[in-house]
Amino acid sequence: MDKKSFKGYLYLLPSIIIMLAFTIYPLIRAIIMSFLGDYSIINHGYSSIGFDNYKALFADPDFALSLRNTSIYVICVVPASIILSLIIAVLINSCNKTKAFFQTVYFLPYVTSVIAIGIVWRWMFNSNYGLINYFLGFFGIDPIPWLNRPEYAMPALIIFAIWKSMAFNILIFLAGLQTIPEDLYRAARIDSTPKLRVFTRITVPQLAPMIVYSSVIGMIGAFKVYNEVFSLFQGKAGPANKAMTIVYYIYDKFYNSYKYGVAAAGSVVLFIIILVMTQIQLRVTGEKKKK
Amino acid sequence: MSQNRKVGNIIATILKYAVLIFGAVFTILPFVWMISSSLKTPTELVQIPPSLFPETPQWSNYQEAWKAAPFARYFVNTLIVTFCTTCGVLVTTVLSAFAFSRLNFPGKKTVFSLFLATLMIPGEMLIITNYETIINLKWIDSYKAMIIPWISSAFYIYLLTRFFMQVPESLYLAAKVDKCSDFKYMIKIMVPMNKQAIFSIAILNIISSWNAFLWPLLVTNSQEMRVLSNGLVRFQTEAGSSTELIMAASCMLVMPIIIIYLFLRKYIIEGVTRSGLKG
Known part of the structure; x- marks a missing residue:
């Protein structure tokens, strides 16, 4: 072993500076801020120190709504996206010549700007001239005021989000499908096992780690949903702000109402949620490695 | 039958x-x-x-949209921010990954775990306090504000470190015997040997910088500093019911990335798959 030197830190210096300034410091500062009341210039002090911001946060019906909406969003988007992606991935994987083509098409939403494509979805959800209501018309469904009525705001957001999130899941499942030993399928073919059985008995169990991984990543992303809301409802959180999500709430408190303490408290709550999710993910992937 | x-x-x-x-x-x-x-x-x-x-x-419609708002300026701004951020990311990522994979220094494991731990922090949480920092630094409405906080990514460092680790240690030791300096070894051996991984990181970063929305929106005020995604949203409010112009403007934001994607999809798909599967 060559002798230990501090030279390594020279190489790390740029990253360490950026990380301290824009990740570690703001994290600590946000946590501290969440316990401080408004700063008063006259008294040179904070109006309160303690849990006041958290009390205000949990007493705010808007925050309750944002928690509720975000939970609905996570519960609808993640499983639907995973199941649809799994089916599509298995079907793509069974193609030979068209595999690359389908893979390219299905991955497209991943690389495009949520803001730009959200604006397009907004146009497609238009109640009078939108493509979606036009298609629904074929089935005798009357035009739905997707973006103007609170009860349809969340479904519109969820449809858009499923469309957007499938790309990543399909990619991960396709990669996972390559790692399943061909022998398993060959054995099933010799026994002429029905395809559906092969799917439930071989494919799904073999892909289980990927499915769990995608679910957790999807849940973490879904808890942070913001751009989708912003673009679909043109900067608002849906009609009468009824599609308020946690991150939208945090920014609204910070940027529009200047309630820094409450915004910081909200972001600490978000941090805790993400931390729990990440722990689950680490636990699961850790178990996979042990096996 | x-x-x-x-x-x-x-x-x-x-x-x-x-x-x-x-x-x-x-x-x-x-x-x-x-x-x-x-x-x-x-x-x-x-x-x-x-x-x-x-x-x-x-x-x-495209000409009209292009003239209706300073999209040329937005385009240039987006290019500048994307280019500088990506160059910065590549430099800091290669340096850090090299330090973590080849150099020995006290506290290496601790620093590496700390880097990894930052991945659990949601960026959305940091934006409020980072905004405060940008105000205190008087960086509001500058390219610096849009670029510097993003020139280092713990995630890419982690990814590239894993690639660098796969290069046989014996190469490094042989270079040491030949009196090759660490820096020269990094530039001459490590970087060329991992150019595909580095290229993937560059493209992934280009995509995320290009599509960045909230941070540039927060730290800029003037029209001259706006990037495309912010300009598009502003234009959408201004153009009101001229849907055809709004769609043309959306195309301007989306098309460059789609073209890059169609040409380099192999690297993009591989990059995302690898970063996904490492988890």
Whole structure:
């Protein structure tokens, strides 16, 4: 072993500076801020120190709504996206010549700007001239005021989000499908096992780690949903702000109402949620490695 | 019996392609609709039933949108921010990954775990306090504000470190015997040997910088500093009901990335798969 030197830190210096300034410091500062009341210039002090911001946060019906909406969003988007992606991935994987083509098409939403494509979805959800209501018309469904009525705001957001999130899941499942030993399928073919059985008995169990991984990543992303809301409802959180999500709430408190303490408290709550999710993910992937 | 199976197989294949094609149409529909709407006249836009293709493509919509807002300026700003951020990311990532994979220094494991731990922090949480920092530094409305906080990524460092680790240690030791300096070894051996991974990181970063929305929106005030995504949202409010112009502007933001994607999809797909599977 060559002798230990501090030279390594020279190489790390740029990253360490950026990380301290824009990740570690703001994290600590946000946590501290969440316990401080408004700063008063006259008294040179904070109006309160303690849990006041958290009390205000949990007493705010808007925050309750944002928690509720975000939970609905996570519960609808993640499983639907995973199941649809799994089916599509298995079907793509069974193609030979068209595999690359389908893979390219299905991955497209991943690389495009949520803001730009959200604006397009907004146009497609238009109640009078939108493509979606036009298609629904074929089935005798009357035009739905997707973006103007609170009860349809969340479904519109969820449809858009499923469309957007499938790309990543399909990619991960396709990669996972390559790692399943061909022998398993060959054995099933010799026994002429029905395809559906092969799917439930071989494919799904073999892909289980990927499915769990995608679910957790999807849940973490879904808890942070913001751009989708912003673009679909043109900067608002849906009609009468009824599609308020946690991150939208945090920014609204910070940027529009200047309630820094409450915004910081909200972001600490978000941090805790993400931390729990990440722990689950680490636990699961850790178990996979042990096996 | 075998006749039945054959028929069954054909039906299964038809069903399979039906599902795949339906899904593919659903996936690209917003893109097709965006392009088609951007080339229509206002009357065509609202006609029922809607037409998939405009009768005569109104290319002038693009000129009009381009002139209606300073999109040229937004474009240049986005290019500057994307280019500088990506260069910064590549430099800091290569240096850090090299330090973590080849150099020995006290506290290496601790620092590495700390880097990894930062991945659990949601960026959304940091934006409020980072905004405060930018104000205190008097960086508001500057390229610096949009670039510097993003020139280091713990995630890419982690990714590249794993790639660097795969380069045999013996190469490094041989270089040491030949009196090759660490820096020279990094530039001459490590970087060329991992150029594909580095290239993937560059493209992934280009995509995320190009599409960045909230941070540039927060730290800029003036029209001259706006990036495309912010400019598009502003234009959407201003253009009001001129949907064809809004769609043309959306195309301007989306198309460059789609073109990059179609040409370099191998690197992008591989990069995302690898970063996904490392988890």
